Amino acid sequence: MSLATLQQKITAKTAGIGIIGLGYVGLPVACLFAEAGFPVTGVDVKAERVALINAGKSPIEGREPGLAELLAAVVAEGRLRATMQYADLQTCDVITINVETPVDEQHIPRYAALQSALRALGPVLKSGALVIVESTIAPGTMARLVKPLLEETSGKRANADFYLGHCPERVMPGKLLANLRGVSRVCGGETPETAEVMMALYRHIVQAELDPADCVTAELVKTAENAYRDVNIAFxxxxxxxxxxxxxxxxxxxxxxxxxxxxxxxxxxxxxxxxxxxxxxxxxxxxxxxxxxxxxxxxxxxxxxxxxxxxxxxxxxxxxxxxxxxxxxxxxxxxxxxxxxxxxxxxxxxxxxxxxxxxxxxxxxxxxxxxxxxxxxxxxxxxxxxxxxxxxxxxxxxxxxxxxxxxxxxxxxxxxxxxxxxxxxxxxxxxxxxxxxxxx
Ligand SMILES: NC(=O)c1ccc[n+]([C@@H]2O[C@H](COP(=O)([O-])OP(=O)(O)OC[C@H]3O[C@@H](n4cnc5c(N)ncnc54)[C@H](O)[C@@H]3O)[C@@H](O)[C@H]2O)c1
Structure with missing residues (x-):
């Protein structure tokens, strides 16, 4: 599938969307794409979480205006389904990765969840699909880790057999849906054409500005904006x-x-x-x-x-x-x-x-x-x-x-x-x- 075909499917909302990691970030993203009219498949490794979501119940206990209702609605309408099987992603045209990306006690990034997601996704990745990492990652991770690992596990070439981008999230617990809809996003593509397609995709759920960029810029912007906040709080x-x-x-x-x-x-x-x-x-x-x-x-x-x-x-x-x-x-x-x-x-x-x-x-x-x-x-x-x-x-x-x-x-x-x-x-x-x- 070419990028142009993918863009047409996105415009027509016939593109199947897969969301890997249904936590604070992935779950509301899945709900919003389903609300926009896309068929959405969410994958998580936690059986209890998957079962709750398929029962239309939010696993998030804190105050999240609108999320429980939206989840119940999109599950009832059959537009969002959760699973533990990566094989269910093989028909998806767009896959976002929203797993946790912590650092260890020595402050070294620990990408076990990201690597395991990429290893499981590679073998089922559809030709021509767009893979977007939404998790926050250290600058250089798309080039050093994500691209080579996905190429290796899929046997496909980036920018030819599949497309790759990084669109970091700017949400905060308590305002997940409001932030997703109303806060601007950086759409970092491996190529400018990929960034354009990403903008077409996010336009369906984001009402704020979408800024095209390359992947390393998107990685730098996200980590810098949170470091900015930390430094200012420290002051x-x-x-x-x-x-x-x-x-x-x-x-x-x-x-x-x-x-x-x-x-x-x-x-x-x-x-x-x-x-x-x-x-x-x-x-x-x-x-x-x-x-x-x-x-x-x-x-x-x-x-x-x-x-x-x-x-x-x-x-x-x-x-x-x-x-x-x-x-x-x-x-x-x-x-x-x-x-x-x-x-x-x-x-x-x-x-x-x-x-x-x-x-x-x-x-x-x-x-x-x-x-x-x-x-x-x-x-x-x-x-x-x-x-x-x-x-x-x-x-x-x-x-x-x-x-x-x-x-x-x-x-x-x-x-x-x-x-x-x-x-x-x-x-x-x-x-x-x-x-x-x-x-x-
Ligand atoms: N929480 C926030 O407010 C926030 C805001 C902006 C960005 N982010 C970034 O978004 C990413 C996700 O954060 P979160 O708060 O949603 O984390 P989370 O822990 O709430 O959710 C991650 C989910 O991924 C699942 N998971 C882990 N490994 C998996 C795998 N291999 N396959 C499928 N599912 C898997 C986990 O079971 C969990 O449900 C992180 O990189 C974080 O830095 C978070």
Whole structure:
């Protein structure tokens, strides 16, 4: 099949679409292509996830406006089907790959899922199909890994027997459908012609700008935009730590800094989590570091952000000390285990780092999170017998908490705020990120 024929099938919505990896990204992408009128086949290695999707039920627990309804509708209409069999992709004209792409403890990309997807796809790849990697990857990965592995496993040549592109995602949990529809995308093609066909494809689901590019540019843009965010959060966190050290209030400082033209200081907090922001800066830096290029700012920002949960522990120790209690042996309620407000996503959660650190220091930790099944429960009941509460996530439910009832349930009125849900509440021994203790 030529690119021109493929483009005609895309325009006519007769192109079969395969989505490999039905997680936070792949599932809403599959739903949107099905909603647009394409026949969609989703592949995942998790049997339970596949079964849930085929029953029209979303496996994502957090607040995702519209996703559960859309999934139920497209499954009921027979336009989306999930499977564990790669053989079901052999009739697909377009295949997107949306598997996880983590880094290991040495910050090296771990592409086990991507490689296994490519190895399984190669033998069933239809001639003339377009394969688009949507997963975030280190610059150079399309050329070094994806293209050679797919050529090897399919026995076909890229840009002749199949086409290849990279169109990274810009979604965020909590806004998956809205981001997919409304945020612009970079369509990186192995050739300019492939990029054009990709733009025709994404036009069916994206209402924002689509920018054609080559693959390495798309790889660089995605990893750079997330590194940009990480570095900027690290800056806010560093200013917060400076405010604490000199007795200032980072919230006031931030407000006034942002009155200066061109400044947009972000919010400080308890750390940076999720699948993407903590690892994408390492993906950006990976090949350059391997080639000996100087990469200094990105590791420094990572260190600042990774240090924040330990800083929360230090604030807790300080607050307990004021109440005459040692950290070791204390019982502490941690509010929020997801990495993001109103989400169930616990990947790389700063709370996990805090909890592990506290437990290693002899603290008895009680965890609550309204979106994480194992940590659901009544906050006030969980607070009974606890010496302090640590607010790690700004879930909406926490804003509605009755502080008097919480204080009465705790053994003492001690609060540490990694996120500013309550504004320096009266009558508490209180420590907040960036809130110096010597102010009113
Ligand atoms: N989560 C986000 O907000 C977000 C935003 C932008 C980009 N991304 C990127 O998108 C990619 C996917 O992220 P995610 O959050 O959806 O991950 P996820 O873990 O939620 O989903 C990945 C899915 O792929 C499946 N999978 C793994 N190996 C497979 C294989 N060989 N064959 C078939 N399925 C397989 C897993 O079972 C899982 O369901 C990553 O590269 C991530 O960096 C994520």
């Amino acid at each position: 806010a966190n560093e200013v917060a730590l400076i405010c604490e050290a000199v007795g200032g209030d980072v919230w006031k400082v931030r407000e006034l800094v942002n009155k200066s033209p061109g400044r947009n200081m972000l919010l400080p907090g308890a750390g940076v989590g999720g699948h993407c922001i903590p690892k994408d800066p390492w993906l950006l830096a990976y090949q350059a570091q391997a080639n000996g290029a100087p990469v200094r700012l990105i590791p420094a920002a990572r260190a600042v952000n990774d240090g924040m949960p330990f800083h929360i522990a230090a604030l807790l120790e300080d607050a307990l000390r004021e109440a005459g209690k040692p950290l070791a042996g204390a019982r502490v309620l941690v509010l929020g285990y997801a990495y993001l407000e109103d989400s169930d996503d616990t990947r790389n959660s700063p709370s996990a780092a805090l909890v592990a650190h506290l437990r290693a220091r002899g603290v008895e930790v009680v965890i609550h999170d309204p979106y994480v099944a194992e940590y659901q429960g009544d906050v006030y009941a969980l607070a009974e017998g606890c010496d302090a509460v640590v607010v790690m996530v700004a879930h909406s439910a926490y804003r509605a908490l009755d502080l008097e009832a919480l204080k009465n349930a705790l053994c003492g009125p001690i609060m540490v705020a990694g996120r500013r849900v309550f504004s320096r509440p009266a009558g508490w021994i209180y420590r907040g990120v960036g809130e110096g203790t010597n102010q009113a």
